[in-house]
Amino acid sequence: MSATGMRLRGLVRKEFLQIVRDPSSIAIAFVMPVALLLLFGYGLSLDVERVPVALVVESPSADTADFVASLRGSRYFAPAAVPGMPQAERALLEGRVDAIVRLRADFAARERSARGAPVQLVVNGIDANTARLVEGYMDGALTAWMMRRAAENGRSFAPPVDVEHRVWFNADVRSRNFLVPGLMVVIMTLTGALLTAMVMAREWERGTMEALIVTPVGIGEILLGKLIPYFVLGIGGMLLSVAMARWLFAVPLTGSFWLLLATSAVFMLVALGMGLLISSVARIQFVAGQVALITTFLPAFLLSGFIFEIGNMPRVVQAITHLFAARYFVAIVTTLFLAGDIWSVIVPNTLVLALMAVIFLGLTRLKTRKRLD
Amino acid sequence: MWGRVLALVVKEFITLLKEGRSREVLIVPPLIQLLVFGYAASYDLKHVPYALYNEDPGPGARRLAAMLRGSSSFHEAARVSSIGEVAPLVDARKVLVVLHIDARFTRDLLAGRPARVQLIVDGRNSNTALIAVGYLRQIVQRFDAQWATEHALPAPPAALETRAWFNPNLESRWFFLPGIIGILTLLITMVITALSVAREREQGTFDQLLVTPMRPVEILLGKALPGFIIGIVEASAITLIAVLWFGIPLLGSLAALYTGLALFLLSAVGVGLMISSLAVTQQQGLLGAFLFMVPAVILSGFATPIANMPAAIQLITLIDPLRYFLVILRKVFLEGAPAAQLVHQFWPMALIGLASMAAAGWLFRHRMY
Numbered sequence: 001m002s003a004t005g006m007r008l009r010g011l012v013r014k015e016f017l018q019i020v021r022d023p024s025s026i027a028i029a030f031v032m033p034v035a036l037l038l039l040f041g042y043g044l045s046l047d048v049e050r051v052p053v054a055l056v057v058e059s060p061s062a063d064t065a066d067f068v069a070s071l072r073g074s075r076y077f078a079p080a081a082v083p084g085m086p087q088a089e090r091a092l093l094e095g096r097v098d099a100i101v102r103l104r105a106d107f108a109a110r111e112r113s114a115r116g117a118p119v120q121l122v123v124n125g126i127d128a129n130t131a132r133l134v135e136g137y138m139d140g141a142l143t144a145w146m147m148r149r150a151a152e153n154g155r156s157f158a159p160p161v162d163v164e165h166r167v168w169f170n171a172d173v174r175s176r177n178f179l180v181p182g183l184m185v186v187i188m189t190l191t192g193a194l195l196t197a198m199v200m201a202r203e204w205e206r207g208t209m210e211a212l213i214v215t216p217v218g219i220g221e222i223l224l225g226k227l228i229p230y231f232v233l234g235i236g237g238m239l240l241s242v243a244m245a246r247w248l249f250a251v252p253l254t255g256s257f258w259l260l261l262a263t264s265a266v267f268m269l270v271a272l273g274m275g276l277l278i279s280s281v282a283r284i285q286f287v288a289g290q291v292a293l294i295t296t297f298l299p300a301f302l303l304s305g306f307i308f309e310i311g312n313m314p315r316v317v318q319a320i321t322h323l324f325a326a327r328y329f330v331a332i333v334t335t336l337f338l339a340g341d342i343w344s345v346i347v348p349n350t351l352v353l354a355l356m357a358v359i360f361l362g363l364t365r366l367k368t369r370k371r372l373d
Numbered sequence: 374m375w376g377r378v379l380a381l382v383v384k385e386f387i388t389l390l391k392e393g394r395s396r397e398v399l400i401v402p403p404l405i406q407l408l409v410f411g412y413a414a415s416y417d418l419k420h421v422p423y424a425l426y427n428e429d430p431g432p433g434a435r436r437l438a439a440m441l442r443g444s445s446s447f448h449e450a451a452r453v454s455s456i457g458e459v460a461p462l463v464d465a466r467k468v469l470v471v472l473h474i475d476a477r478f479t480r481d482l483l484a485g486r487p488a489r490v491q492l493i494v495d496g497r498n499s500n501t502a503l504i505a506v507g508y509l510r511q512i513v514q515r516f517d518a519q520w521a522t523e524h525a526l527p528a529p530p531a532a533l534e535t536r537a538w539f540n541p542n543l544e545s546r547w548f549f550l551p552g553i554i555g556i557l558t559l560l561i562t563m564v565i566t567a568l569s570v571a572r573e574r575e576q577g578t579f580d581q582l583l584v585t586p587m588r589p590v591e592i593l594l595g596k597a598l599p600g601f602i603i604g605i606v607e608a609s610a611i612t613l614i615a616v617l618w619f620g621i622p623l624l625g626s627l628a629a630l631y632t633g634l635a636l637f638l639l640s641a642v643g644v645g646l647m648i649s650s651l652a653v654t655q656q657q658g659l660l661g662a663f664l665f666m667v668p669a670v671i672l673s674g675f676a677t678p679i680a681n682m683p684a685a686i687q688l689i690t691l692i693d694p695l696r697y698f699l700v701i702l703r704k705v706f707l708e709g710a711p712a713a714q715l716v717h718q719f720w721p722m723a724l725i726g727l728a729s730m731a732a733a734g735w736l737f738r739h740r741m742y
Contacts, residue, residue: 024657032664039668043686044677046500067531092538093708098680107531117531125540126707128548129416129500130678136507139533146529159517160526161437162487165506168463170496178498179677190663198656286572289659290398290564294406297667298560302410307676309501311469312419317412331466334497344465 007217011225015199019229028194029233033187033241040183041249046175048133050078054088054097057081058105067103067119070145076137092124099123099134169254169338180249181333182306184241188264189300189326191237192271193278195230197292200279200368219368223361227272234268235261245337255336263332263346266353270325273360280368300326328352377587381595389565389599399564399603403557407611410557411619414549414676421505422450423470424462431479433488437516441472446508459493469495470505482520539707550621551702552675555695558608558634559641559669563662565600566645570737571658574650583738593646593734600642608634624709632712633701636722640694643729650736669695694722 019025055071057064071079079101082088088100102120104110110117121138123131143159170177203209212222242260245251253260275292282288302308303317304326310318321327328349335345390396423441427434441447450468453459462468473491475481481488492509494502520526540547573579582592612630615621623630648661672679672686673695679687690696697718704710712719 022654022656024654024660028660032660035664036667039686039689040671043672043682043689045681046677047681048678049681111531116529118534119531121533121535123535123537125537125543126548126703127678128537128540128543128545129504131537131540131543132504132507135533135535136503136510138535139510142531142533143529146531159514159529160482160488160520161490161513161517163490163492163510163513165492165494165509167494167496167499167502167506170499170502173496173499173503175499175677177496178500186667190667194660194663198659202656284392285575285655286568287392287395287398289568289655289662290395292659293564293567293662293666294398294402294560297663297670298406298410298556301670302413305498307500308414308416309418309498311422312415312417313413317409320409321413338497339464342464344461 003216004218004221008221008225008228011217011221012228015225015229019233025195025230025233028191029230029237030240032194033184033191033237034244036187037180037183037241037244038248041176041180041244044176044179044183046129046179047173048130048137049075051076051099051130051134051137052097053077053079053134054082054091054100055079056083056085056088056100056102058084058103059107061108063108063111064103066149067142067145070148071101071141074137074141076134077141089122092122095124098127098130099138101138176249177251177338178334179306180245180251181337182304182330184238184245185267185304185306185326185329185333186297186300187241188234188238188267188329189271189296192230192234192268193275193292193296195234196226196272196275197278197288198285199226199230200276200364201282201285201288202279204283205285219365223276223364223368226276227269227361230272231265231268234272235265238264238268251337253337254340256341259341259346260333260336263329263336263350263353266350266357267325267329267332269357270353270360273357273364274325276364277360277367280364299324303327304330306330325353325356328356374588374591378591378594378598381587381592382598385569385595385599388569389603399561400607403561403607403611404614406560407553407557407614408618410553411546411550411615414546414553416500416504416545417543418446418501418504418508420448421446421470421508422468423447423472424451424453424459424468425449426453426456426459426471426473428476429474429478433479433482433520434474437474437478437490437513438472440512440516441509444508444512463493463495466495466497469501470509472509485526546619547621547707548703549675550615550619551706552673552699554608554611554615555637555673555698555702556670556675557611558604558637558698559666559695561607562600562604562638562641563645563666565603566596566642567649567662568655568658569596569600570646570649570733571652571655574652575654579737589734589737592737593730596646597642597730600645601638604638604642605634608638621706623706625705626709626711629701629710629712629715630705632719633698633705633715633722636719636726637694637698637701639726640722640729643726643733644694646733647729647736650733650740653740669693672696673699675699691721692725694725697722 071077091097092100100122107117123134125131167173246253278291279288303321303324310321332346332349335342425438442449451462459471471493475489478488496502537543616623649658652658652661672690673693679690701715701718
């Protein structure tokens with residue numbers, strides 16, 4: 001075995017021993033992904049179901065009873081009858097219901113008039129997204145009810161245009177199908193950066209870096225010695241997450257597993273490289289930890305396109321998202337899981353990730369010198 | 374007693390602010406993050422790229438296409454003339470939606486038969502997909518209404534009239550920005566507190582602190598006050614930016630807001646110190662900070678409603694102080710809720726704060742190596 005190989009093996013062995021002795025690295029690599037994915041995979045959902053709705057029927061009749069029955073049958077709503085608007089408004093204010101549906105006293109009469117009867121919907125607009133979904137579902141429920149009634153009465157009622165929508169890649173529109181792969185990216189970003197953010201700073205702070213400097217070990221070898229063990233850990237954690245996504249959360253893996261593994265390896269290099277860079281620039285664990293807290297989680301959560309669409313952001317913010325690796329990996333992962341091996345998405349994004357890995361590791365190499373300043 | 378606490382507070386401030394990098398870390402990023410995240414966090418869609426696949430040369434299709442082009446929510450990114458061109462566009466994420474107008478569209482419209490329009494949507498983000506479909510359906514409804522009046526068709530027997538309280542235009546930024554204030558406040562307090570005890574333990578200075586005449590309560594106060602003070606100052610700055618720059622209405626009273634902020638900081642500082650005194654090394658402290666902060670943010674109801682979560686997870690959110698603070702922020706900002714209405718958000722945070730502070734103080738003496 002060459003001298004480099006020997007030295008590298010020694011460093012890797014030392015790092016592994018350190019990992020085993022302080023279980024927090026193992027916790028970061030394995031316990032954290034499992035715990036977080038479990039919690040969020042079940043916890044996060046944008047699918048609105050059984051929204052509590054206050055129902056005010058001002059003068060009950062056969063027509064209104066029919067409409068109420070059709071609302072009760074819908075899986076999107078959990079309607080509760082309320083005697084009047086004041087009570088309904090209080091329930092909305094106190095957050096006991098998310099919406100009020102009001103059928104006025106003249107509903108039955110106006111329904112037969114030329115201009116039609118208004119159905120009043122009051123939503124709590126604070127959660128605008130839920131409010132919009134509720135409005136959409138209510139509109140759908142109303143249209144379905146009118147069409148059914150028209151058919152029963154032998155009349156035909158249909159809006160002039162019939163819109164049929166098909167959702168590709170996620171036919172039953174389960175938000176979990178994109179949230180779980182997106183969460184995997186957030187969690188891998190955290191694991192990667194957390195694993196390495198402290199390690200170089202720790203050596204500097206404890207003075208063991210000085211000891212390393214006087215040995216024949218080269219800087220490249222020191223860095224590789226840090227990179228290899230944590231890379232192995234990180235990939236282990238990633239495999240665990242993929243298995244959970246696939247079998248526990250039943251997210252279909254449409255694309256190839258090997259492609260997912262290969263792109264994950266590139267991404268893991270970026271995440272670890274970023275941690276190493278923070279660590280070598282900061283040189284103090286305290287500061288390295290602070291920087292890692294600030295630069296990893298929230299950008300990966302908010303700027304990666306995992307929840308918030310990047311195309312909607314102002315141009316300046318879109319430009320900023322290009323600085324975060326999570327953005328590219330989210331595109332790759334959601335495509336591989338839901339859409340398949342689409343090269344026009346995977347190749348460019350992987351190339352950028354590879355470039356980022358080179359930059360981060362190269363900068364780390366430049367910033368780490370065998371010198372005491 | 375207060376003299377000793379003050380001395381420790383001064384020392385903590387010096388450690389936090391002396392180091393140039395640490396000072397920058399505390400002050401600059403939260404403000405930048407507010408600006409960046411404030412613009413990033415929104416579910417409202419603008420300029421959705423779509424492709425038009427129109428097989429109908431008639432005036433009906435032309436008008437529908439024109440209405441779509443005139444909408445600010447959509448942006449025509451491509452025209453398609455055969456079904457084979459659709460998949461590559463959607464696959465490569467060049468377009469989010471394809472609107473396919475059937476060749477018989479105008480003929481069916483004139484004959485009073487349902488005229489077919491097909492939407493193909495990229496479901497890789499199913500939330501975005503649903504929102505885009507909703508927008509398109511609204512445009513089609515406007516088209517329907519125009520067509521019906523022009524051709525004297527009977528109006529539908531009932532129609533929905535929607536009113537949205539507290540946020541009439543349903544702008545989701547109004548929902549997210551108060552949330553970001555809460556998240557950034559949590560981030561700042563974690564950055565200040567989570568490593569502070571762990572660092573002293575690792576460097577051995579905590580043992581020295583323990584043999585001084587300072588009682589654990591005094592050490593606790595000395596460690597907690599800097600986080601509390603910096604938290605108040607930065608949260609105020611962030612709130613000011615949210616109101617003045619982003620124009621989020623602040624309808625409620627500052628008293629309600631600051632009561633909530635003080636209790637939230639109590640609980641966040643408490644949890645941070647508890648993590649810090651549980652950790653033996655700074656690495657463990659950092660891990661603890663993440664293990665608390667990531668779930669605290671994701672399960673707080675910030676991006677996805679707590680009501681959508683399964684019952685077991687909803688139980689877990691009860692110990693998340695951010696959950697209560699977000700409710701307070703949103704209610705005070707947008708509803709103008711008075712403090713009296715928020716009591717049920719106040720007391721759980723006070724409880725979490727006191728319990729975690731007590732645990733941290735206990736751990737000071739009982740976790741020694």
